[in-house]
Amino acid sequence: MKLFKILLLLLLPVFAWAQSVSVNGTIISADNKAPIAGASVFLSNSSFGTSTGKDGGFKLNGLQPGQYNLVVSSIGYEDELKVISVGVQPVTLNIELKPKVTELKEVTIGLMSKSDRKRALEEFKEDFIGMDANAQECKIINPDVLNFSYHENKTVLDAYTNEFLVIENKALGYRIKYLLKRFESDTKTGSLSYAGNQVFEELSGGKAKQERWHQKRDEAFYGSAMHFFRSLYSDSLEQAGYRIYDLSREDNTNRPSETEIQRHLRNMKQLSHDSLVYWLKQGRASRYTNQKFHGHFNVKDIVQPTDNPNLKQVVFPDHLYVVYTKKWEENFYKNVYRSPHDLNYQTTIVSLVNGNMAIVIDKNGTIVGPSPMYEGSWSQARLSTLLPVDYMPYSTQEQVLKNAKLRRD
Structure with missing residues (x-):
C-alpha cells in the first residue's frame, strides 16, 4: 500500500496534465439565424482548429485548462473573437457572425509598382518571418493575399490580409494559417508591431523528418x-x-532621437569625416x-x-x-x-x-x-521560431543542450 501511494504521488502531475476539456458549439448567421457551414474555428496561436459542419456545429477536443482566444472566420462575415476560460468542465458556445459590410478601402496592391511590391515582400519576410536559419526554410504559399502600403518616404511599411496568409515552416514542421490584421515596420526607428490570429497544422513527413522537427522545436522552446x-x-x-x-x-538625454540620427546617416555623403564619426557613435550609444x-x-x-x-x-x-x-x-x-x-x-x-x-x-x-x-x-523571436501554445517538449532540456553542443563540435 505504501509503495502504491508513492507511485500515485509521482504520477499525479502526469494525470493533472493529461486532463483535457472540449469546446463545442454552433455558428449561425446573425441576420437570418441560419447555420454557417465551412467556417474556420480555431484557438489563436494553437494547433486546435476545425471547420463547422452543415449544421454549423464544431468541436475542439483535448484542451488543457487556461485562457484562450477562440476565433471564427468565414467568407462574407466579420471575424469573431471570443476570450474563453477553460477549466475542468466542457465549454459550449453559440456564436452569431455578422455579415461583412463592404468597405471602399484603398486597394494598395494595385497602386504599388512591381519593384516596390517586391521590395515590400522582402522586407515583410525579414520582419515577420525572421532572418535566422529557420527562416530560410519558411515559405509564404499565397503572397498575393498581402496588401502593402508605404508611408513616410517609404520608411514605414504597412500590411494586412483579408484571408488566411499561409506559411510553411519546414524547419519546425508546421503549416501556419495567419489572419494578419495589422503590420507596421519602421526602418527609421527599428520599431515593429503586428497583430492577428493564427492556427498551426502539422506537416506530414517520414520518421527522419519527424525526429528533426522534434529536435528543432525543442531548441526553439527552451529559453523562449x-x-x-x-x-x-x-x-x-x-x-x-x-x-x-x-x-x-x-x-x-544626451543621445539624439533615433529619427535625427538616421536622418544624418542617410545623408552621410554630405557629412565631414568628424561629423560622420560623431553620428555613427551616437547610433551605437544606448538609449538608456x-x-x-x-x-x-x-x-x-x-x-x-x-x-x-x-x-x-x-x-x-x-x-x-x-x-x-x-x-x-x-x-x-x-x-x-x-x-x-x-x-x-x-x-x-x-x-x-x-x-x-x-x-x-x-x-x-x-x-x-x-x-x-x-x-x-x-x-x-519571429514566426520562424513560433510554437503553438499547446506545445509540449519531446526531449528534456539537458538532451537538447547536449545535442546542440555535439552539432557545434
Missing part, C-alpha cells in the same frame, strides 16, 4: 518566452535555468543610462494569484531582467545592460507598457491581455 512564463507559473525557474532581477534605468540592478527576485516576489484560478499575474517595479543560463547570447544589443562580471548568457529585459500594471499568464505560458515589451533575446 513561453518556456520562461510556464516556469514562472509553476515556480520552477531555478530548475529551468532562469535568474530574474530588478533593473532600473533612465533615458539617455544609470542602469542598476536592485537585487534578485524570487518567484513569490512577483507572482500573485488572480480572481481566475487558472491565471496568475506578474507584478514588478522598474524592469524585469531575465537571464537564461543554458544558452549563450549570439547577438549584441546596445540597449541591454550587462553587468561587467556577468557571463554572456541569453538575456531579455521585460517592460510593462501603455500604463499596464501587470502581465497576466496561464499555465501554458500564454500572456493573457496586453503584451509587454521585450529587449534582447526574445525581441528577435
